[in-house]
Amino acid sequence: MSPSKNNDSQNKPNIAFIGLGNMGAPMAENLIKAGYKLSVYDLSDAALKRLQSAGARVAASSKDAAREAQVVITMLPAGKHVHAVYLDCDGSEGLLSSLPKGTLVIDSSTIAASDARKVATEASKLGIDFLDAPVSGGTGGAIAGSLTFIVGGEADGFAKAKPILDVMGKNIFHAGDHGAGQVAKICNNMLLGILMSGTAEAINLGVKNGLDAKVLSEIMLQSSGRNWTLEVYNPYPQVIESVPSSNGYKGGFMTELMQKDLNLAMQTAQAVDAETPMGAKATELYNEHSIEHGDKDFSSIMARHDKSVLSS
Ligand code: NAD
Numbered sequence: 626m627s628p629s630k631n632n633d634s635q636n637k638p639n640i641a642f643i644g645l646g647n648m649g650a651p652m653a654e655n656l657i658k659a660g661y662k663l664s665v666y667d668l669s670d671a672a673l674k675r676l677q678s679a680g681a682r683v684a685a686s687s688k689d690a691a692r693e694a695q696v697v698i699t700m701l702p703a704g705k706h707v708h709a710v711y712l713d714c715d716g717s718e719g720l721l722s723s724l725p726k727g728t729l730v731i732d733s734s735t736i737a738a739s740d741a742r743k744v745a746t747e748a749s750k751l752g753i754d755f756l757d758a759p760v761s762g763g764t765g766g767a768i769a770g771s772l773t774f775i776v777g778g779e780a781d782g783f784a785k786a787k788p789i790l791d792v793m794g795k796n797i798f799h800a801g802d803h804g805a806g807q808v809a810k811i812c813n814n815m816l817l818g819i820l821m822s823g824t825a826e827a828i829n830l831g832v833k834n835g836l837d838a839k840v841l842s843e844i845m846l847q848s849s850g851r852n853w854t855l856e857v858y859n860p861y862p863q864v865i866e867s868v869p870s871s872n873g874y875k876g877g878f879m880t881e882l883m884q885k886d887l888n889l890a891m892q893t894a895q896a897v898d899a900e901t902p903m904g905a906k907a908t909e910l911y912n913e914h915s916i917e918h919g920d921k922d923f924s925s926i927m928a929r930h931d932k933s934v935l936s937s
Pocket of ligand 1: 645646762764
C-alpha cells in the first residue's frame with residue numbers, strides 16, 4: 626500500500642513511535658500520511674520538531690508517548706537503547722511495565738537476537754505481544770514506504786502488525802518465533818558484507834590486470850559471479866550511476882552500520898557454535914575499514930584495494 630493512499634483514521638490503533646532518526650522519522654511520517662494517530666518521542670528536539678510539523682503529538686517521554694497507544698514501535702540504534710527503553714529507563718522500570726495487557730510492541734531496530742528474546746520474554750510475562758521486526762531497504766526504502774520487514778514472534782502478533790507494516794514496507798516476512806527476525810536479518814547482512822568485499826576484490830584484480838571496471842562488471846554480471854552488488858550497487862565508481870560509489874561514497878548504508886551487523890552476526894554464530902570463516906574475514910575487513918571510513922557507504926571497502934577511488 627502506498628503511504629498516501631489510505632487516510633481513513635477510523636478503526637486504526639493509536640501508535641507511539643519512539644526513535645525518529647534517519648529511518649524512524651520517514652517511517653513515522655508514512656504512518657501519519659496513511660491516517661494513523663501518532664505520539665512520538667526521541668532524545669533529539671530537532672527530530673521531534675520534524676514529526677510535530679508532520680502532524681504527530683510530541684510526548685515528554687517514552688511512557689508519555691505510549692499513554693493512549695495500542696501499538697508501540699521503536700527504531701533505535703542498538704540493543705542497549707532498546708533495553709533502556711523497554712526494560713530499564715534510567716534505573717526506573719521501563720516502558721513494558723506501564724503498558725496495558727494486549728498492547729502490540731514492534732521493535733524494528735537491528736539488535737542481537739538474544740537482546741530481542743530478552744524483551745520478548747519480559748513482554749509475554751505481562752501479556753504484551755512483542756515482535757522483533759528489523760528492516761532492509763535503507764533510508765530510501767524508509768522514505769518510499771518500500772522496506773522489507775523480517776519479523777520474529779507469534780502468528781497472532783504478526784497478523785495484528787501486518788496492516789501497519791504494509792504502510793511502511795513492500796515485503797513483509799514472518800521468519801519464525803521471537804528473535805527469528807533478527808537472525809534472518811543478520812544472516813542476510815553477513816552475506817551482503819561477504820559479497821561486497823568479494824566483488825570489490827574481484828574488480829580490483831581485473832583493473833590491476835588492465836581491464837576496464839565497467840566491462841569486467843558486465844562480464845561477471847552475465848556469468849556465474851553475478852550477485853546483488855553487481856546488479857544494483859557496484860562498488861567501483863562510475864560503473865552504475867546514482868549509487869554511492871559514483872558519488873564519493875556518500876549516503877547509502879554506512880560502513881559502521883555494516884560493521885555493527887557483522888559483529889552481531891559473529892556473536893550470533895558463537896552462541897550456537899556455527900562456523901563462519903567467510904563472515905569472520907568480512908568482519909575483520911569492515912572493522913579495519915571503519916577506523917577511517919565509518920561514515921562512508923559500505924561499498925567504500927573498494928578503497929582497501931584502490932585508494933584512488935575515494936578521489937574519483
Ligand atoms: P539513527 O541514529 O539515525 O536514529 C536513532 C534515533 O534513536 C536517534 O534519533 C536517537 O536520538 C534516538 N534514540 C536513542 N536512544 C533513545 C531513547 N532512549 N529514547 C528515544 N529516542 C532515542 O539510526 P537509524 O539509521 O535510524 O537506524 C535505526 C536502526 O535501524 C538501527 O538499529 C540500524 O542498524 C537499523 N537500520 C538502519 C538502516 C540505515 O540505512 N540507516 C538500514 C536498515 C536498518
